Amino acid sequence: MSWTNYHSHYKYCDGVDEIDSHVQKALELGIKSFGFTSHSPVHFENKWSMDSKDLPTYLKEVDHAKTKYAGQIEIYKSLEIDYFPEKTGIIKAFRKDLKLDYTLGSIHFIDAFEDGKPWEIDGPQLVFEKGLQEIYGNDIQKVLRRYFEITVHMLEHDCPNILGHMDKIKMQNHNKFFFDEEATWYKDYLSQTLEVAAQAGTIVEVNTRGLYKKRASETYPGKFGLQRLKELKVPICLNSDSHHPKEIIGEYENTVLLLKELGFRELMVLKDNVWIARPFDQSGINW
Ligand SMILES: [Zn+2]
Ligand SMILES: [Zn+2]
Helix, strand or coil, X not given: CECEECCECCCCCCCCCCXXXXXXXXXXXXXXXXXXXXXXXXXXXXCCCCCHHHHHXXXXXXXXXXXXXXXXXXXXXEEEEECCXXXXXXXXXXXXXXXXXXXXXXXXXEEECCCCCEEECCCCHHHHHHXXXXXXXXXXXXXXXXXXXXXXXXXXXXXXXXXXXXXXXXXXXXXHCCCCCCCHHHHHHHHHHHHHHHHHCCEEEEECHHHHCCCCCCCECXXXXXXXXXXXXXXXXXXXXXXXXXXXCCCHHHHHHHHHHCCCCEEEEEECCEEEEEEEECCEECC
């Protein structure tokens, strides 16, 4: 039995430590297949994205790790790519130009403030509230509609291999402060987005970061989204979105219990460069 993780960060963006610390921890945990996804460089100044001047070194380091640890663990080279509707094609371009093994597409920004700075929706709550007020006149439903609209745009026009934390915006919704996650309109947005994901043929990640960072009470997506994924027969993979070696399989055991309860039988893994579905249980994935 083994675990996998296809969403991880280390020192080149907002993660910490050298690549070897992450790989060695993964080996200790019995992981057979592991992907690095530092935040892709973006077209504006942003403190947690990779600096474009570091990109060649990052790619070289991951390639080096592939060879160094060959026979012990499969290492895959990727990026967590920020999607902007006006930059469509960026995911495919990164994949082709940088020879990535797969792509992970995520939404962290919606539209922009008056000064042109993109609005970060999964950062500090003050920034979230500023955008909600200044860009959307405090209309939270409109914000959520836009968030899922951009996700759908990515799936339809520049589909990544993996859809990253598809409802991460809910991390701002502590104690249901901004909206009711049980509301029909919200569930409809989630549902419609996942229907497009099913059509697009992407893998949807079950992201555990909100749980072990205590920023969300559920995975991204949560129980409702997972039920829809099951009904729609969308392939899923389990990812921790680790930024530190100790987070590599954070909250995996509880999450697989829930997945089993919901009727999931398989998780997608990257084996010999091919995505395949493998059975799993509480002790791991049957490699
Ligand atoms: Zn992310
Ligand atoms: Zn991430």
